[in-house]
Amino acid sequence: xxxxxxxxxxxxxxxxxxxxxxxxxxxxxxxxxxxxxxxxxxxxxxxxxxxxxxxxxxxxxxxxxxxxxxxxxxxxxxxxxxxxxxxxxxxxxxxxxxxxxxxxxxxxxxxxxxxxxxxxxxxxxxxxxxxxxxxxxxxxxxxxxxxxxxxxxxxxxxxxxxxxxxxxxxxxxxxxxxxxxxxxxxxxxxxxxxxxxxxxxxxxxxxxxxxxxxxxxxxxxxxxxxxxxxxxxxxxxxxxxxxxxxxxxxxxxxxxxxxxxxxxxxxxxxxxxxxxxxxxxxxxxxxxxxxxxxxxxxxxxxxxxxxxx
Amino acid sequence: xxxxxxxxxxxxxxxxxxxxxxxxxxxxxxxxxxxxxxxxxxxxxxxxxxxxxxxxxxxxxxxxxxxxxxxxxxxxxxxxxxxxxxxxxxxxxxxxxxxxxxxxxxxxxxxxxxxxxxxxxxxxxxxxxxxxxxxxxxxxxxxxxxxxxxxxxxxxxxxxxxxxxxxxxxxxxxxxxxxxxxxxxxxxxxxxxxxxxxxxxxxxxxxxxxxxxxxxxxxxxxxxxxxxxxxxxxxxxxxxxxxxxxxxxxxx
Numbered sequence: 423x424x425x426x427x428x429x430x431x432x433x434x435x436x437x438x439x440x441x442x443x444x445x446x447x448x449x450x451x452x453x454x455x456x457x458x459x460x461x462x463x464x465x466x467x468x469x470x471x472x473x474x475x476x477x478x479x480x481x482x483x484x485x486x487x488x489x490x491x492x493x494x495x496x497x498x499x500x501x502x503x504x505x506x507x508x509x510x511x512x513x514x515x516x517x518x519x520x521x522x523x524x525x526x527x528x529x530x531x532x533x534x535x536x537x538x539x540x541x542x543x544x545x546x547x548x549x550x551x552x553x554x555x556x557x558x559x560x561x562x563x564x565x566x567x568x569x570x571x572x573x574x575x576x577x578x579x580x581x582x583x584x585x586x587x588x589x590x591x592x593x594x595x596x597x598x599x600x601x602x603x604x605x606x607x608x609x610x611x612x613x614x615x616x617x618x619x620x621x622x623x624x625x626x627x628x629x630x631x632x633x634x635x636x637x638x639x640x641x642x643x644x645x646x647x648x649x650x651x652x653x654x655x656x657x658x659x660x661x662x663x664x665x666x667x668x669x670x671x672x673x674x675x676x677x678x679x680x681x682x683x684x685x686x687x688x689x690x691x692x693x694x695x696x697x698x699x700x701x702x703x704x705x706x707x708x709x710x711x712x713x714x715x716x717x718x719x720x721x722x723x724x725x726x727x728x729x730x731x
Numbered sequence: 732x733x734x735x736x737x738x739x740x741x742x743x744x745x746x747x748x749x750x751x752x753x754x755x756x757x758x759x760x761x762x763x764x765x766x767x768x769x770x771x772x773x774x775x776x777x778x779x780x781x782x783x784x785x786x787x788x789x790x791x792x793x794x795x796x797x798x799x800x801x802x803x804x805x806x807x808x809x810x811x812x813x814x815x816x817x818x819x820x821x822x823x824x825x826x827x828x829x830x831x832x833x834x835x836x837x838x839x840x841x842x843x844x845x846x847x848x849x850x851x852x853x854x855x856x857x858x859x860x861x862x863x864x865x866x867x868x869x870x871x872x873x874x875x876x877x878x879x880x881x882x883x884x885x886x887x888x889x890x891x892x893x894x895x896x897x898x899x900x901x902x903x904x905x906x907x908x909x910x911x912x913x914x915x916x917x918x919x920x921x922x923x924x925x926x927x928x929x930x931x932x933x934x935x936x937x938x939x940x941x942x943x944x945x946x947x948x949x950x951x952x953x954x955x956x957x958x959x960x961x962x963x964x965x966x967x968x969x970x971x972x973x974x975x976x977x978x979x980x981x982x983x
């Protein structure tokens with residue numbers, strides 16, 4: 423697999439404030455990398471550095487083999503970028519704007535029309551092509567922003583919160599588009615919507631206070647998420663110590679007197695033994711519900727852990 | 732090179748998509764036409780007297796330099812308004828990142844913007860030149876002197892634009908850019924007024940004064956000192972603009 427982006431030890435200071443601290447990662451062809459983080463975590467700063475809008479205080483970025491600092495033109499030719507605010511000249515029509523972008527990115531004269539038509543179709547802009555961008559709704563403006571980023575068929579596509587301001591149907595379309603793009607490009611997208619990552623990404627990174635705290639494939643993350651949790655309600659107060667002796671149970675959390683949460687490993691599901699144990703002890707089993715950890719939980723627990731450190 | 736032209740043509744076209752360029756062209760043309768006609772009027776009333784004087788100033792001398800001089804002062808007021816948006820507005824509308832993440836160098840961006848706005852300036856100068864040229868229908872013009880005036884105004888306006896571009900690079904708001912451009916231009920314009928007040932003349936101030944160089948060329952004396960003053964001026968501010976845009980990536 424070809425490596426498209428190599429970011430090494432990226433660091434960025436704003437004055438004394440450190441926005442991004444020693445972030446390293448790679449992106450290969452065919453990967454869709456989700457960049458997760460709370461507001462102000464450093465997502466946008468990292469993306470701006472990747473796209474040459476911001477110089478890193480330290481570190482190195484290589485795009486498709488070209489160093490962003492030494493060969494900026496060659497590196498940027500392989501790059502499509504949608505910033506958090508789509509960069510649109512609102513007084514132009516969609517067609518004019520895309521034509522300008524095509525020229526700016528050095529698309530060959532003979533293939534300009536093809537490239538524009540293909541992109542308009544992909545982003546659903548064919549019908550609004552002759553309208554002025556200023557008159558388009560926010561969702562359509564966002565699509566024009568995405569169109570601008572994929573127009574010149576770059577190897578690397580960087581999308582900063584691409585689904586902001588879109589309605590649910592458009593969001594689904596854009597997610598499908600991103601998955602499609604991910605097949606023969608490398609895509610990085612930043613978001614704070616977790617389901618978006620689950621749906622459209624192959625890899626996920628969580629950034630918190632400028633530091634990378636998780637770098638996993640979605641499959642790996644799902645495995646992490648499957649750390650089982652059972653919620654149990656009993657009529658009488660259960661004896662936690664005796665429950666802990668059962669095999670496969672890693673920890674028990676007491677929610678209230680009659681309600682507990684049991685964390686267990688996925689391989690050995692101890693639900694049956696627990697139920698038997700409670701019934702033999704006569705505590706009166708009222709509820710036994712498996713709880714699936716959502717990505718939200720992982721995100722929150724990871725960022726919390728980090729804060730405590 | 733083609734990138735510079737791409738950026739320039741978008742800049743130029745955008746000017747005409749808003750009422751901005753049209754308004755400026757219309758108002759400038761109206762005011763200057765009025766001044767031009769007053770000058771023609773003055774000439775016709777003076778003509779009988781002038782005929783009797785040996786070596787009296789001719790049609791070109793009486794009409795062209797005042798017209799171009801007035802145009803220069805009006806452009807001193809108008810240029811800041813036209814250049815203020817160049818980089819500043821792109822930054823505020825976040826469209827600058829489109830240029831910064833495209834395979835375009837900072838030099839291309841700055842030169843493209845500069846050439847684009849100069850297109851409008853050339854149009855203005857062309858429209859001004861048409862006025863004295865219309866006199867060719869009924870009289871004779873000293874075309875050499877007319878050319879000197881066109882050259883003087885051209886150099887002056889390209890210098891104005893270069894300062895405006897630089898101010899637009901460093902200012903956070905278009906109004907600030909316009910005000911600072913206007914301030915610098917006016918200062919450079921009045922710099923050699925001090926030489927009239929005191930007995931000691933400051934040679935440095937006299938050299939820096941943009942008005943003096945403009946008038947020198949306008950009088951028909953195209954010397955390399957004056958031309959190189961303008962060229963130096965333009966290069967300096969273009970270079971500063973490029974540097975300032977480069978710095979955009981380093982700090983924010």
